[in-house]
Amino acid sequence: MRAFQVLPDAQPAAIRTVDTPEPKEGEVRLEIGACGLNFADLLMIKGEYQDTPEPPFTLGMEVAGTIEACGPGVDKALLGRRVAVFGGQGGLADYGCFPADRCVTLPDAMPFTDAAAFQVAYGTSHVALDHKARLQPGETLLVLGAAGGVGLTAVEIGKQMGATVIACARGADKLAVAEKAGADHLIDAKTEDIRERCKALGGLDVVYDPVGGDQFKSAFRACNPEARILAIGFASGEVPQIPANHLLVKNISVLGLYWGGYLKFRPQVISDSLATLFGWYADGKLKPHVSHTLPLEQTLDGLELLRTRKSTGKVVITP
Template structure:
């Protein structure tokens, strides 16, 4: 099979011809239709992601495809089932073997592209806003990086949960994508002062931050008392340092969220969240935004779109027609 493999953190991934793997006990073998790209892929290239696999490995965290074979002990899936899987690796290949416990069955009407773009982005935002921040109807939610892979889903889910959503992104095109996802107010991070704009809107009850850096600092200063700040990631490359006495004075909570971590210590929370999200999708209440769907030959171009922040929503790599 053809696969996009990383063999060294000092060199770029390359295509390799690898044997089609056999599923181990508890695993599914999936014939892969599509693979979603994520910011974490860029960190894995450098070996700085918290769950970077041992070298060599096939890149690609989340896939959609058809079950091709099952290992011993698997009873909930059968060949022919349409599934999405968060495997953490192995997605940028024609076949992959993944733990059955990480797979979810897909509704017939869900496209491969939507399914490959769905789990990490929507799962992260739903767990963050619902399980961690306990976002309430009528609260004001500030979403930083609001046109990115997770940012757009936070806008959508925030609106579904009844919040007033303020979307912050860089440039008119990205803000237009956030507006289409349901944002009530827009802030251009290139030309506007986040703190001043948020003060004019009465301040933030919840901040969703996949960016870090100066935007975190500005958002922190725009928080209401008892606000909750969700740290999702640091796309700016700058991990902010938080002064504990400022948290105390303003009665602010800073909450970390690593979606994949729930697979190891509270998988039922993640499973329940995905069930809710798939139900919303089936009701046509969620609309995955994929700005680029590229063939496997163009996976390097897809990675570059993430690196240069030229995409909105998700970038998906189509592997094969199924």
């Protein structure tokens, strides 16, 4: 089978022909229908992600497909079931083996491209806004990077939870995508003063930040007392240094979130969240935005779209 692999000794990541894996105890093998790309994939290629495996390994954190083989201890009744799974790796291939207990059965009407774009982005935003920040109806939420893979889902989920949503992104085209997802107010990070616009809108109760850098600093200065800032990632390349004395004066909380980490120490948080999210999808309340769908041979092109921020929502690879 084909697999897009990160190779040892600083060799370029590439498609290789490898043996089709056999499922181990507690695993299923999927015929992979689609795999969503994430910013973390770029970090894994450079060895900079917190859960980077030792190379060689097959890239691809989240997949959707059909169960076509079961390992020892797995109910054979699962054969033929359409599922999504967050495996952390192994998704950019024709087939992959994943833990059976991480598989989520898909709604009948959900295509693989939607399913592969769903778990990490929507899961991150829902756990962040609901479990961590306890976002309340009527509060004001600022979403930085609002047209990106996770940012766009934060706009959707923020509106679903009853917040007033301010979307911040670079350029009119990206802001139009965020507005379509439900944003109430738009800020162009290229040309506008984030702090002044947010203060003019009454200040911020919750900040969702996958960007870091100067945008974090501007949002921080526009926070209301008892605001919660969600540190999701640092796409700008700059990790903010937070002045603790300012946190104290305004009673501000900064909350870190690594969604995949919950699988290790509190998996029920993720399973409960995904049950809510897949229910919302089945009810037509969520609409994943996939800006590019590419074949496996164009995986490098898809990763470049993420690196240069030329995509909106998600990029999906279909083996």
